[in-house]
Amino acid sequence: MNQNLAYQEEWPEELIDGKVVAMSPRPAWNHVSIAGNLYTIFSNYLRGKQCTPIPDGFDLHLTDRDTFVPDMMVVCNRDQLKHNGVYGAPDLVVEVLSPSTAKRDRGYKKNAYESAGVPEYWLVNPADRSVEVYRLAEGRYVLDNVYSIFPDWMLETMTEAIRNVATAQITYAARNSDFDGFAIHQGDYLALEEHQLFGTDQDLSAILDRLARSDAHQNAEFISIFYGEDVTEEQAQQAEAIFSAACPNAEITLLAGGQPVYYFMISAE
Numbered sequence: 001m002n003q004n005l006a007y008q009e010e011w012p013e014e015l016i017d018g019k020v021v022a023m024s025p026r027p028a029w030n031h032v033s034i035a036g037n038l039y040t041i042f043s044n045y046l047r048g049k050q051c052t053p054i055p056d057g058f059d060l061h062l063t064d065r066d067t068f069v070p071d072m073m074v075v076c077n078r079d080q081l082k083h084n085g086v087y088g089a090p091d092l093v094v095e096v097l098s099p100s101t102a103k104r105d106r107g108y109k110k111n112a113y114e115s116a117g118v119p120e121y122w123l124v125n126p127a128d129r130s131v132e133v134y135r136l137a138e139g140r141y142v143l144d145n146v147y148s149i150f151p152d153w154m155l156e157t158m159t160e161a162i163r164n165v166a167t168a169q170i171t172y173a174a175r176n177s178d179f180d181g182f183a184i185h186q187g188d189y190l191a192l193e194e195h196q197l198f199g200t201d202q203d204l205s206a207i208l209d210r211l212a213r214s215d216a217h218q219n220a221e222f223i224s225i226f227y228g229e230d231v232t233e234e235q236a237q238q239a240e241a242i243f244s245a246a247c248p249n250a251e252i253t254l255l256a257g258g259q260p261v262y263y264f265m266i267s268a269e
Contacts (some may be wrong), residue, residue, distance in 0.1 A: 051076040059085030086090030166216035212246035220268035
């Protein structure tokens with residue numbers, strides 16, 4: 001490194017609780033990339049709107065004792081934007097966590113943003129690929145949601161588990177037709193299994209019983225029955241009783257799905 005003081009790099013600083021604190025001069029590429037991507041997303045979304053996204057590197061003069069450099073922020077009051085920074089509470093602050101800043105971002109800074117009245121605060125964690133969203137409620141931050149991206153190994157496990165789940169639905173015929181060898185009459189109950197027509201019947205209990213005795217349900221350990229908005233409580237309990245009798249080795253769960261069109265949606269695993 002050049003030892004000439006005229007060419008020494010400046011270390012960015014923050015004012016935290018009245019004390020000057022040096023920031024890391026070289027954040028990791030992942031950190032820079034995430035902050036840049038967030039700014040681009042918000043910039044595209046807010047184009048032509050009142051609010052303005054502010055990228056990393058611009059000072060936030062939050063209070064007389066606190067001047068931070070957030071990884072990104074959004075300001076909707078243009079009067080807060082000055083040539084040397086943002087003055088007062090922005091509408092959104094985003095901090096990207098790193099090992100050296102995580103404690104401060106979760107601790108002092110979070111409390112400072114809360115006290116200053118920043119309506120929304122995001123903590124982006126590159127390590128577990130998650131975003132924690134805090135919203136101000138009655139002067140205190142409340143964790144509103146956590147958004148995560150599952151790691152590849154977990155997605156593979158979930159995908160494999162989904163392959164072992166069989167699905168079936170019961171709906172009705174809106175008109176007379178012939179389909180896949182079945183003569184369908186208006187008002188018939190239609191049973192679908194794995195998106196293929198399984199059978200038809202004019203009696204709901206009969207088609208439920210036939211479906212319950214299919215191989216997929218006979219070999220299942222767990223069966224979940226979601227009943228739709230047009231199904232009465234009595235019909236739902238009858239469906240549960242039919243599957244319990246036909247599949248004695250399976251654990252049956254009855255749930256109010258409230259779905260339209262489909263009387264029943266059934267999963268077996």
